[in-house]
Amino acid sequence: MERAMEQLNVQLSRLTRSLRRARTVELPEDNETAVYTLMPMVMADQHRSVAELLMNSKFDVNYAFGRVKRSLLHIAANCGSVECLVLLLKKGANPNYQDISGCTPLHLAARNGQKKCMGRLLEYCADVNICNNEGLTAIHWLAVNGRTELLHDLVQHVSNVDVEDAMGQTALHVACQNGHKTTVLCLLDSGADINRPNVSGATPLYFACSHGQRDTAQILLSRGARYLPDRNGVTPLDLCVQGGYGETCEVLIQHHGRLFQTLIQMTQNEDIKESMLRQVLEHVSQQSESHYQKILTSLAEVATTNGHKLLSLSSNYEAQMKSLLRIVRMFCHVFRLGPSSPNNGNDMGYNGNKTPRSQVFKVRQGQGARRRDPASVRETRVSEQTKHSLQEPLELLWHSLDEWLVLISAELERNRSDPAAGADIASLLLKQPLPEVVMETGGTYAQGEDVISMTANRLSAVIQAFYMCCSCQMPQGMTSPRFIEFVCKHDEVLKCFVTRNPTIIFNHFHFLLECPELMSRFMHIIKAQPFKDRCEWFYEHLLAGQPDSDMVHRPVNENDILLVHRDSIFQSSCEVVSKSSNEKLKQGIAVRFHGEEGMGQGVVREWFDILSNEIINPDYALFTQSADGTTFQPNSNSSVNPDHLNYFRFAGQILGLALYHRQLVNIYFTRSFYKHILGIPVNYQDVASIDPEYAKNLQWILDNDISDLGLELTFSVETDVFGAMEEVPLKPGGMSILVTQDNKAEYVQLVTELRMTRAIQPQINAFLQGFHTFIPPSLIQLFDEYELELLLSGMPEIDVADWSRNTEYTSGYDQDEPIIQWFWEVVHSLTQEERVLLLQFVTGSSRVPHGGFAYLMGGSGLQKFTIAAVPYTANLLPTSSTCINMLKLPEYPTKEILRDRLLVALHCGSYGYTMA
Structure with missing residues (x-):
């Protein structure tokens, strides 16, 4: 019994000792195993357990383990385990031991802001000047993370606060880059070199400006920092503008006034993004009325200089044109921000960001007030007189533009009055030498070049600039009366420009899209341009400002996916589209059918195809079939469906989206409905x-x-x-x-x-409301009703052999007549687009019926394509009777004349003369 009691006491003693030591085993003898036993205890700062294990142990406290070869002292400093850190130091751990990257425990404590660990390490003679493999010291780590409270303690032990890393960067460089103001002040107070360059010549001010650290730059400049470029000549201002850091630019200009003109000159640098320059100019201009006026006056002067260079025939057209338009765009952007410039028609009190202009020009406490006289804390407004004076330098350019156009008009008039020249427009566009008054401008020209060829593009670019400047003074959506008067005054010359070089319309005459009154003057010229060119112009302007992306948008979350049900595709699509952001739909479309995994362009195309069939589903009573059975017209009795107007709006959205993203729909409307979409009278x-x-x-x-x-x-x-x-x-x-x-x-x-129209006006209005969500009315009017059908439903394949087999002849023609043989030879030589135009011209539709031309429908049923003879007179064009599919073809004397007259008729479409 006594023996049993003795054994029990021994076991209880061991258990008690084990519990007190928080371990059940002794520390292994090999360092590799022992260190992984100790590491979690050090990380948890269980110093008593660590002390127990190290007692009478042969473990090497400086043993380096792992891939980075760190000691337990590194682990304690990194985790802030201050008790374990002191224990290890007392056991002989080396405070200056470096891991594989050259970091000491002091580096890790500084990097993580472990103040107590830093203090203990310094007590045990940790060397603050040791650099890691990248040349970083402890103060670099404190500066990177803005640990100012620790830095105050550390600098007392530092012999050189300007110690450089491998790139020659000091702690001041990195503190300025990261915008740690108090750290910057501490380093400067400790004697840091404010103008010390790194290996590439970048100073602390350079680093502050590279990241838009406004307050840090302010501190440096107030302490005497010099404005120095790096070794590549890049200046702090360059960095601010490249990053769009307007506030930091403002600070630089406050301390170095000469930089204002440097900023203005930078507007001509094509290597700097225009959007960044706009941000900078916008911020600087809004600091005070004087800044606003000075920026606009300076931009106007630069634009005028560039405009006159552009008008000099010896200058580089492309470079000067881009420079002029770039500067004018920035001028207009800043001008619109002025406190009295109009914004959205009648609200003169708000800028483009919906910020009250009265606030934009106020100096407020915390936003610059501490740097200005408190008496200047007031609201300032730019008067109407001042606003107009800001554009005065540009008046010199507009005057030169007017003189050029008057000169060309006089030259055209001289040619018109010359009996040898004739009086038609073609004669006026023949090459005529430049008159002497033009040569006196200092320009040069090649022998044989004429005044219009030499000046049209240059003058058109200046006209575009003039329009932009006039527009920025008007409420949104209104065209300046001054510009309208200008176009009317020089109407003949501008039409000569466009007739000679139609690309001017697409490149510079954007005002045509925004002003119906002006558009009507040039419509016949615009409609005469190739359909392909107008399509390119249409999409260029339609997609302007949208980021480049694939048709199928890859959304970042499920909310961006249009999830629709196949068994209720019309209603579910209507619901998800109405809830979606129009801007996101413009950027791209992602569609998924409920219960299916498939996504991509194929699914999107399928969605448009099914929806286009559902739109004309008679169950919804939205559209009715026309007389030919293949086209559709809004149903005047669609109100039997209580949601009919919402559905018409949805139908318009779907067709607008399809056109926006170049997706074809499987639906054809009557010619009158296409006219309604285009705003053309029926x-x-x-x-x-x-x-x-x-x-x-x-x-x-x-x-x-x-x-x-x-x-x-x-x-x-x-x-x-x-x-x-x-x-x-x-x-x-x-x-x-x-x-x-x-x-x-x-x-x-x-x-x-x-x-x-009147019978279906509500339906038309609802449809157009949805359609114009994605397609602006000003852009779609570039096309006629036939071309709109092609844009929406695509170009059909036309079998000319089937066409000729199913054609009838009347009024004296038969298939053996030479003119008929010429006709089909010409049709064979036409492009696919021109064949479609011919089919539309005669039948009113681009569609070939299922089964071919034998099933072509007319107004009263089946009606084959018919060619009728018409007596020939000079310049007579072919005409058509679309309700009976009849082409009235004059008896042209040659195939060449037939081809020429036919193409004129096709490309004019229904514009310019009436079809019979």
Whole structure:
């Protein structure tokens, strides 16, 4: 019994000792195993357990382990385990031992802000001047992380606060780069060299400006930092502008006023991003009225100088043109920020960022007030007189522009009055030598070049600049009356420019898109440009400002995916599109069908294809079939569906999105509906698509004298409203106004508008509201109704052999006639696009029916393509009767004349002359 009790006491003693030591085993003898036993205890700062294990142990406290070869002292300093750190130091751990990267325990403590560990290491003679492999010392780590409270303690032990790393950077360099103001002040107070360059010649001020550290730059400049470039000549201002750091630029300019003009000159440097320059100029201009005026006046002077260089025929056109337009864009951007410049039509009190302009020009405490006299804390406004004076330097350029155009106009007039030159526009565009007054401007020209060829592009670029400057003075969406007057004054010259070189429209005459009054003057020239060129211009302007991206947007989260259900694709698509951001939809579309994994362009194309069929699904009552059975027109009775206007808006969005992203839809509308989308007035011929017989009756009224026929028609019609016939007046009091020979044209037009427009006006408006969300009205008007169909539904493949086999001839033509053989030879030589234009020109549609030309439909049923003879007269163009698919082809004397006249007719489309 006594023996058993003795054994129990021994076991209890061992258990107690084990619990007190927090271990059940002794420290292994080999260092490799022992260090991994100790490491978690050191990290947790279990110093008593570590002391117990190290007691009577042969473990080497300086043993380096792991890939980076660190000791336990490194681990303690890194984790802030101060008790373990002291224990290890007492056991003989080396405070200056360096790991594989050259870091000492003091480096790690400084990097992580372990103040107590740093203090203990310094007590045990840690060397603060040791550099790691990159040349970094402990004070570099403190400066990087802005540990100012630790830095105060450390600098007392540092012999040189300007110790350099491998790149020649001191602690002051890195503190300035990271914007640690108190650290910068501490280093400067400790004697850091404020202008010390690194190996590339970059000073602390350079580092502060490279990262837009405004307050740090302010401290350095107030302490006497010099404005020095690096060894490549890059200055602190260069760095500020490249990064768009407006506040830091402002600080530099405050201390070095000469830099203001340097900033203005930088606007001509094509290597600097324009967006960054805008940010800088915007910030500097908003600091005070004087800054605002000075920047605008300086930009206007630079723009004027560049504009006159551009007008000098000996200058480099491309370089001067880009420079001028770049500077003018920046001028206009800053100008619009002025406190009295108009913004959105009637709100003169807000800038483009919706910040009250009264606040923009206030000096507020905490935003610069401490650097200015408190008496200047007030609201300032730019007066109207001052606003106009800011553009005065540019008036010299506009005056020169006007003189050039007057000179060219006089030259054109001289050529017109010359009997030998003729009076048509083609003669005026023939090459004429530059007059002597032009040569006196200092320009040079090659022998044989004419005034228009030499000046058109240059003057057009200045005209674009003039338009931009006029526009920035007007409310959004309004064209300057001054600019409209300018275009009207020089109308003939500008049309000569465009006729000679149509790309001017696309490159410089952007005002045509924004001002319908001006657009109408040039429309015939614009519509005469190749369809492909107009498409390129359309998408260039449509996508301007959008980031480059694939058609299929790869969203960052599920909310960006359009998740739709196949069994309810119309309703579910309508719901998800209405909830989506229009800007995101413009950037790209990602579609996934519910329960399916597939995504990508194929799924997007399938989605558009299915939706285009659903839009015309009769269950929704949105569209009705036209007389030919292949095209669709808005249903005047669509209100049977209570959501019909929302659905029309959705249909417009889908077609707008498809056009925006160049996706084709499997749907064709009547020619009149395409006209509604384009804003083109309908005419009586368009009625044939929904009621061919009624269209023939209207045609008969126009073609015959109705004076004595006793028709007793009034300006009213009966129309079907949900099965009930109602008489509707065509104009006020129309039921009592008789239709006569004198007013029959008005009657036909009003009937047409009622049937084709008024009856479906709410539906049209809702559709256009959705369509214009993605497609601006000003851009889509570049096309006619035939071309819009091609844009939306694509270019069909046309089999010319099938076409010729299913063509009929009348009025004296047959398939053996030479002119008919010429015609088909010309058709074979046409491009696919031109063949489609021909098909549209004659039939009103680009579509070939299923089964080929044998199934071509007319206004009253099947109607083959027909060619009728017309007597030839000089310059006569072919015409067509679209309701009977008839081409009226004059009896041209040669194949060359036939081809020329046919192409003119096709490219003019319906513009410029009326189709029969």
